[in-house]
Amino acid sequence: MINQPEPLRRPGRRTILGLGAAVLAPAGCAAPDDLAQQAKAGDDKNYIAGDGSVNEYPPASRGVAVALEGRLFDGQEVDARDWAGKVVVLNFWYAACAPCRAEAPDLAALHTEFKDQGVLFYGVNVRDDAATAAAFERTFKVDYPSFDDSDGGILLAMTEYVPPRAVPTTLVLDTQGRVSARILGISQKGTLKALITTAAAGS
Numbered sequence: 001m002i003n004q005p006e007p008l009r010r011p012g013r014r015t016i017l018g019l020g021a022a023v024l025a026p027a028g029c030a031a032p033d034d035l036a037q038q039a040k041a042g043d044d045k046n047y048i049a050g051d052g053s054v055n056e057y058p059p060a061s062r063g064v065a066v067a068l069e070g071r072l073f074d075g076q077e078v079d080a081r082d083w084a085g086k087v088v089v090l091n092f093w094y095a096a097c098a099p100c101r102a103e104a105p106d107l108a109a110l111h112t113e114f115k116d117q118g119v120l121f122y123g124v125n126v127r128d129d130a131a132t133a134a135a136f137e138r139t140f141k142v143d144y145p146s147f148d149d150s151d152g153g154i155l156l157a158m159t160e161y162v163p164p165r166a167v168p169t170t171l172v173l174d175t176q177g178r179v180s181a182r183i184l185g186i187s188q189k190g191t192l193k194a195l196i197t198t199a200a201a202g203s
Contacts, residue, residue: 054191056181056198065177068157070147073130078122078147080177087199088120088173091187092155092162093146094127095136099186100168104140106189107170110196111144119196124149126167174199 069079093100111121123146162169172181172195181195
């Protein structure tokens with residue numbers, strides 16, 4: 001269970017409520033009627049309580065492209081500027097994180113589904129050594145690369161969107177390198193697929 005931070009307060013943000021019954025609420029967290037009550041209240045909280053708050057940012061409120069660079073576990077240096085024109089999914093994780101393990105098969109499946117469309121997936125591992133990360137990837141058949149962020153450089157660069165200790169967190173970047181969506185907690189497959197599709201469509 002992650003420590004749920006106070007969601008970011010950004011103008012123009014919209015929360016996804018219509019992607020299917022309780023798709024935003026992992027088992028054991030907010031019940032469907034709780035979600036319905038929050039939606040009906042219309043109190044502009046801009047998030048769903050529980051482990052899986054989902055925020056989508058309309059194009060006009062996305063600001064500038066993210067600026068980050070780091071090294072993958074295989075030694076390759078990667079700069080976000082190289083992602084121009086691509087939708088990118090960034091998943092912050094570490095091997096002993098139970099929610100990370102729970103969502104890994106869905107992330108691997110979505111990577112397979114979208115890779116022929118040019119969507120890039122990267123993990124951002126915040127604490128493991130290379131051997132531990134590789135064992136996780138073998139176990140869950142994750143074949144996209146991960147950054148070794150044990151020094152916290154990428155996490156620091158993304159502090160606006162990834163609160164400390166909020167792992168897992170998944171970000172979707174649009175083709176201009178801007179954060180178009182964020183999931184705090186476990187990524188539900190259908191929800192993340194919809195966010196990727198929206199970003200790829202340019203909206």
